[in-house]
Amino acid sequence: MKIAMVGSGYVGLVSGACFADFGHDVVCIDKDPAKIDSLKNGVMPIYEPGLAELVGSNVRAGRLTFTTDLAEGIADASAIFIAVGTPSRRGDGHADLSFVYAVAEEIGANLKQPAVIVTKSTVPVGTGDEVERILGEANPGVKFAVASNPEFLREGAAIGDFKHPDRIVVGTEDDWARGVMTEVYRPLFLNKSPMLFTSRRSSELIKYAANAFLAVKITFINEMADLCEKVGADVQDVSRGIGMDGRIGAKFLHAGPGYGGSCFPKDTLALLKTAEDYEAPTRIVEAVVKVNDARKRAMGRKVIEALGGMDAARGKKVALLGLTFKPNTDDMRDAPAIAIALALADAGVEVTAYDPEGMELAKPLMPDVTMCASAYAAIEGADATVIVTEWDAFRALDLDRIKRIAAPVLVDLRNVYDPAEVRANGFTYVSVGRP
Template sequence: MRVAMIGTGYVGLVSGACFADFGHVVTCIDKDPHKIDRLTRGEIPIFEPGLDDLVARNVRGGRLFFTLDGAQAIREADAVFIAVGTPTRRGDGHADLSYVYAAAEEIAVLISDFTVVVTKSTVPVGTGDQVEAIIKRTNPNAQFAVVSNPEFLREGAAIEDFKRPDRVVVGSDDERAQAVMRELYRPLSLNETPIVFTGRRTSELIKYAANAFLAMKITFINEMADLCEKAGADVQQVAKGIGLDKRIGAKFLNAGPGYGGSCFPKDTVALVRTANDYGAPTRLIETTVAVNEARKKAMAQKVADAIGSNDLRGKTIGVLGVTFKPNTDDMRDAPSLDILPALQAMGAKIQGFDPEGGHEAERLLPGVDFKTGPYEAAEGADLLLIITEWDQFRALDLDRLKILMNAPVVVDLRNIYKPGEMVRHGFTYTSIGRG
């Protein structure tokens, strides 16, 4: 089948490359000349393990193309995907749908034969109705169906998630559109992947509900971690004890500094706003948002307490990891963006290292001195702060670390080390929820 993918951000690029790897012919379209130029030259503008090889293989195979002018690709497409950004709108917290609606107008003037228009972007309930209305108004003779097909990709594991998903959700009551979507995802039948067909509005809500539930699960275990610290319990054992219950499950029960990234923060806020608009407020999600924001800000105090003073003038803090999670260069709503400026406001000098996020972090975290490796970040530090659990931080040479540091104090916000081991190596060690 022929696919046009509007948007070459994280979702659009991964989805387009994976569809091409299934054997479809995919044209990825973007208005950013610099991004298209880089992609055409084989440079991947985001870090996602395996994506560079996947893109290169399908470009060589003649199945994946990149262009600024998508007119021909849209005209010839069996399915046109809208995979543009829906950031939080300034002022009211709603999702900004201007890019989605602009894409709908662009598509409308180009389609003639029956075309499936698919919203892959995360959009509030009712957005598909608006996209349909825009296309009908712009091109009354257009033959089309608008489908919701939300993505469930985890950064750092996106290719695996696309090719071996738990489920594929398709929101459409149009039989022709359903047939097109079945054919697009037919390669997944080998994995017996469930394809869940729903109404369009239901599909749109499934995406928000899924992200909100996972964000709530993270926030729950973080509150349990606070209780564990006060009560002398171990949050990791609590998580294991409840996670073995199949009704609960072990995933997303890792205590830490709070969730961040491109999805959970904006999607939970957008769901709250949408729910309020419909007169059905989501109090649990409202609380989740508030508790998570407070938690990220509270982590700086945890560092100050480990040093023993809120006056950090003259103190150097080494930082390992600034991205919101490992295996990505994504800094969007990363906890580090709250923690490090707060420490700087207390007077601390910050030096850090991140395997992939350093370039973007230099722009977002002015005054932080980024080093070339973890030991360089620790050298001369009065405290070492672990924010992101990159694999290369999990087995550091503790003896070397102790020699390099000015004081052997570690605050581990991801619980990647064992308290007893750290004490045996002579460190004062603080972690999350292990009282």
Template sequence: MKIAVIGTGYVGLVSGTCFSEFGHTVTCVDKDAGKIERLHQGIMPIYEPGLDVMVERNTEAGRLFFTTDLKEAMEGAEAVFIAVGTPSRRGDGHADLQYVFAAVEELADYISDYTVIVTKSTVPVGTGAEIIKRLEGKLDEHLYSVASNPEFLREGAAIEDFMRPDRVVVGIDSDRAKAVMSELYRPLFLNETPVVFTNRETSELIKYAANAFLATKISFINEMADMCEKVGADVQQVSKGIGLDNRIGGKFLHAGPGFGGSCFPKDTRAIVHSADDYEVPMKIIRSVIEVNEERKLAMADKVIKACGGSVEGKRIAVLGLTFKPNTDDMRESPSLDIIPALQKAGAEIHAFDPKGMEEAKHMLEDVSFHDEPYSTMEDADATVIITEWNQFRALDFGRMKDLMKSPVLVDLRNIYGKADMTSNGFDYTGIGR
């Protein structure tokens, strides 16, 4: 099949590339000419393990194309995926759908044969219906269907998630649209991947409900970590003990500095504000958001406490800036709250991240960035691990002690154990232990 993908951000580029890997002919379109030119040169706009190799393989095979010309991308396309950004709208937290609607109104000019218009972007309930409303009078209703096909991609594991997903969710309103979407995902049918066909509203809500539930698990275990610290329990053992219950599961039960990224913060806010429109209170999700915001600032207090109650004039080494490992995504990362709070308390910050520093330089002020982890620790009064990159899991403790002014390690991801660190001469602070 031939398909078009509007938007070459995280979702659009990964989805388009993976569809081409399925054997479909895919044209990805973006208004950013510089981004398209870099893609032609094999330069990825995001860091995602394995994506560059897959893009190269499919462009060379003549299945994957990039352009700024929407008309060119739409020629012969049986489906067009809208994968533009839906950031939180300034002022009220609703999902900003201006880019979605702009794409819809523009692509309508280039549809002459039956086409399925698919929202791949995360959009609130009712967006599909609103798209149809906006197309009334512009496009014959027999020429198109509107479908919802939310993505469930984890940054750092997105290709695996697309090629071997837990499930595929498709919201459709006609058998003809179902046939097109079934053909697109036919390789996954062969692998017996569960494909859930439902109406658009249900599909749209599934995405928000999934992210809100996962965010709830994170905030829940972070509150349990606070309890563990007060009573002398170990949150990692608590997580294991409850996670072995298959009704609960162990995923997303890892205590830390709070969730960030492009999805959980934005989507929890969006579902709460959408619920307001329908007079549904969403008390649990509101609490999840509140707990997470408080959590990030509490981590700065934890560092200050580990430094004897003050970081005034002290040098703090920070390892990890992105919201999670294996990505360069800095959006709503806990580091963006923790570092400014430490600076406000008088700390001098020296930081390293394997992939996120270029983005971080635009988002953090007065931070000294380093090319490797150990140089951040020279004369440091404390080292703080914010992101659990693999290269931070086997640090040279002897070298650290030689470099640091004080052997203080604040491990906000529980990479290390207190007993091991104490035996190596460190004053160690973890989470919930």
């Protein structure tokens, strides 16, 4: 089957490469000539483990190609995926659907054969209805159907998530579209990956509801961590204790500096806006957004307290290890490190930093931070070392070496280390939700 993927960003590129690896003939389309040229030369626009190798092997096999010409790319395609960005709209937090609708109009103007148009982008409820209307007005003479197929990819583990999904959600009431989508995902369907067919509107809401619920879990355990610090409990024991309950589950119960990234911040805001528009307030999600924003700033204050308080912190130096919102990605969107660095700079603290992949994208977001070539280069001369993102490279730091080049103060915002071991090594150790 020929598949066209309109949009060659994170979702479109990973999805297109994986579909090609299943044996489909895939064309990835993007308006950015520089991005397409880079992809043709094997240069990835994002960092994702295994992606460059997956793209390269399928390009060599002739199953994956790239173009800026949408009309050429969608020719003879049975399924055309829309995988363009839906960032938060300035002013009201609603998802900006201008890219989705522009693509729908262009597809409609160039569609020559029957095809299922699939919204892979994360879109609010009712977007598929508008896409269907745009396509129908642009090209009333060609058979088409519009389906919703939300993605559930975790940055840093996207290829595994795509090939071994918890579920595949497809929203359509059209039998023909259902057949096409079954064929698209046949390699996974035969491997018993659960495939859930729903109405289009239900499918659109599933993605937002899933991300909002995960954001609730993260925020809940962060608030429990604050309580643990006050009462002398250990949040990791609390997490394990409640996570063993099958009704709750252990995932997303790791206390830290708050959530960030490309999905949770914008999707929770978009869900709030949709709920407001339909007069069905989501008070829990509203609270989660506020608590998470405050959480990031509070982590900056935690570091300042480890330096002796606001007055003592001025003029001191802090090393931040990890800048991206999570490991194994270069994504800096809404990363907690941004708010932490800003809080430190406002307190008159000099900040150095190291991240294995995110420093180029971090530089314009953190102009007052000195980026260093290694973790130890950032740590040298620091009054405190702060683990912000739990990259594997930071899980076995040489504590003796740190003591030789910096003050023995470690602020572990991801609870990577054992408190007793670090303190036995002569460090002042501060973690999250542990006595």
